[in-house]
Amino acid sequence: MKTVVKELVVETEGTYYAVDLTSTVAEEVKKAGIKNGTVTVFSEDPLCPIFTIEYEPKLMSDLVTYVKKLSSDETKARLLAATVLGTSLTVPVVDGTPVTATFQQIVLLELNKEGGSRKIYLVIQGE
Amino acid sequence: MSKVYVKTFIIKTYGPNKLFDITDRVEKIVEESPVENGVVTVFSHGSTGALVRLKPEQVEDYSYALWDLVPIKGWQHPGNAYAHLRSTLISTKLTLPVINSKVVLGPARVYFVENQCYIARERHITVVVEGE
Numbered sequence: 153m154k155t156v157v158k159e160l161v162v163e164t165e166g167t168y169y170a171v172d173l174t175s176t177v178a179e180e181v182k183k184a185g186i187k188n189g190t191v192t193v194f195s196e197d198p199l200c201p202i203f204t205i206e207y208e209p210k211l212m213s214d215l216v217t218y219v220k221k222l223s224s225d226e227t228k229a230r231l232l233a234a235t236v237l238g239t240s241l242t243v244p245v246v247d248g249t250p251v252t253a254t255f256q257q258i259v260l261l262e263l264n265k266e267g268g269s270r271k272i273y274l275v276i277q278g279e
Numbered sequence: 280m281s282k283v284y285v286k287t288f289i290i291k292t293y294g295p296n297k298l299f300d301i302t303d304r305v306e307k308i309v310e311e312s313p314v315e316n317g318v319v320t321v322f323s324h325g326s327t328g329a330l331v332r333l334k335p336e337q338v339e340d341y342s343y344a345l346w347d348l349v350p351i352k353g354w355q356h357p358g359n360a361y362a363h364l365r366s367t368l369i370s371t372k373l374t375l376p377v378i379n380s381k382v383v384l385g386p387a388r389v390y391f392v393e394n395q396c397y398i399a400r401e402r403h404i405t406v407v408v409e410g411e
Contacts, residue, residue: 153281153409188285190320190407205367206326211356218349218364242372244322244405246285251405256326256371277409278283 156184158274164200164262167230168216172207173272174257177243178250180274187248189278194240196271199230199263201237207257215261230263237261245278284312284408292400294393295362296342298331301404302388308406309382317410319382321389322372324403327362329369329392332384345394362394377410 158180162171181191195202223229243250286308354360376383
């Protein structure tokens with residue numbers, strides 16, 4: 153079994169900006185040469201959760217609506233959402249590909265007051 | 280030397296708000312794997328289901344409580360936004376310890392949550408056992 157670690161940087165353009173990481177993660181898994189195992193995707197910034205969702209504009213907008221309802225204060229709502237959604241995600245790798253389904257993307261959501269460069273770590277483990 | 284063992288299985292579900300106990304399937308995969316100590320990652324394919332660990336006596340309350348987590352109405356995404364939001368919030372993955380070839384679950388079991396209004400929906404679940 154081997155472990156490959158990769159650091160990536162993604163740019164976000166402001167609060168609630170979402171980045172679809174699915175194809176990036178799949179490319180890195182392919183490059184790592186690991187056929188079966190797991191990939192853990194971790195966001196260094198605690199207010200940039202990473203999770204699975206169908207990456208579709210109306211649904212992303214619904215998610216933001218949900219986030220805003222978590223508190224009457226929007227700053228607090230964003231803090232709560234970041235910890236509810238979580239900043240790490242582990243996805244199985246089968247035959248060299250992360251097993252996310254057609255309507256299941258790996259997405260990062262910006263919950264800071266401003267956008268910026270956000271560091272992502274991938275830990276790919278397996279054989 | 281670390282080892283990895285991967286299996287995918289299919290369950291048939293119905294919903295909404297129904298929980299399906301997949302503990303036996305996960306335990307069997309862990310037991311047949313060459314891993315004695317490590318972790319097992321359970322992942323459900325798709326963006327409307329979810330995986331949870333609960334005690335059996337908690338399942339009924341939980342299934343009703345899901346309506347409080349995300350109500351069915353009030354969303355823009357057509358039809359099943361509530362199911363997608365629950366899936367994202369609860370998550371489609373669980374990572375559990377494996378000790379002496381057994382999954383550590385305490386008094387709880389592993390359930391797949393079907394959020395959608397389906398009958399006999401096929402759900403794919405992948406299990407990865409990693410360790411020594």
